[in-house]
Amino acid sequence: MDKAGQVWEAWQELVIGRADPIVVMTTSMLAIAAVPVVLTWLSMRRHKKREGKKEDEEAKPEAKPSHHGNLTKEELKEYTGKDSSKPLLVAINGKIYDVTSGSDFYGPEGPYNLFTGIDASRALAKMSFKPEDLAGGTDDLSQSEKDILFDWEQKFKMKYKYVGDVVP
Numbered sequence: 001m002d003k004a005g006q007v008w009e010a011w012q013e014l015v016i017g018r019a020d021p022i023v024v025m026t027t028s029m030l031a032i033a034a035v036p037v038v039l040t041w042l043s044m045r046r047h048k049k050r051e052g053k054k055e056d057e058e059a060k061p062e063a064k065p066s067h068h069g070n071l072t073k074e075e076l077k078e079y080t081g082k083d084s085s086k087p088l089l090v091a092i093n094g095k096i097y098d099v100t101s102g103s104d105f106y107g108p109e110g111p112y113n114l115f116t117g118i119d120a121s122r123a124l125a126k127m128s129f130k131p132e133d134l135a136g137g138t139d140d141l142s143q144s145e146k147d148i149l150f151d152w153e154q155k156f157k158m159k160y161k162y163v164g165d166v167v168p
C-alpha cells in the first residue's frame with residue numbers, strides 16, 4: 001500500500017472506527033471549512049509583512065536628498081549625522097561619498113561615525129581611530145598603507161555614491 005493509502009487507513013481507524021457518523025461528518029466539515037480561513041489568514045499575514053517592510057524602507061535615512069557638489073573641508077564637517085536633515089558624507093583621497101545608506105556604520109550611533117564629515121584617508125590607510133590620523137594627510141604613508149587606502153577607495157566607489165570633491 002502506498003503512503004496516501006496508509007494515511008487514509010489510519011484516519012479511518014482513528015475517526016470512523018471509534019466515533020459515530022455525526023462526529024465524523026462534523027469534524028470533516030469543520031476541517032474543510034477551515035481551509036479557506038487558514039489560507040486567508042496566511043495571505044493577510046504575508047501582506048502585512050510586506051507592508052511593514054515598505055514602511056521600514058521609507059523610514060530609512062536613504063530617503064534623504066543626497067548632497068551633490070564640491071565642499072570645502074569646513075563645509076564637509078556639517079555632514080556627520082548631527083543634523084539629521086543632511087546626508088552622511090565621508091571623503092577618501094579628496095573624493096566625497098554619500099554613505100547614508102550605511103548609516104548603521106556611519107550614523108551618530110555607529111562605530112565609524114568618526115569618519116564622517118572628514119577626509120578619512122589617513123585613518124583608513126592606517127586602520128586607526130587616533131585623533132592625529134583622523135586629521136592628518138597622506139603624504140607620508142608607506143606603500144602597504146597606500147595599498148590599504150586603495151582597497152578602501154575601491155570599496156567606497158563600488159558601494160556608495162560619489163557626490164563631489166573636497167576643495168580648498
Ligand code: HEM
Nearest residue numbers: 099102105112115123124125126127128129152155156159
Ligand atoms: C576589532 C576591530 C574591528 C572589527 C571587529 C571590525 C568589524 C567590522 C565589520 C564586521 C564590518 C562589516 C563588514 C561588511 O561590510 O560586511 C566592518 C566594516 C568596516 N570597518 Fe571595521 N572592524 C574593526 C576595525 C576597524 C578599523 C580599525 C577600521 C578603520 C580605522 C575599520 C573600518 C571599517 C570600515 C570603514 C568599514 C566599512 C563599512 C562600510 O561598508 O561602509 N574597522 N568592520
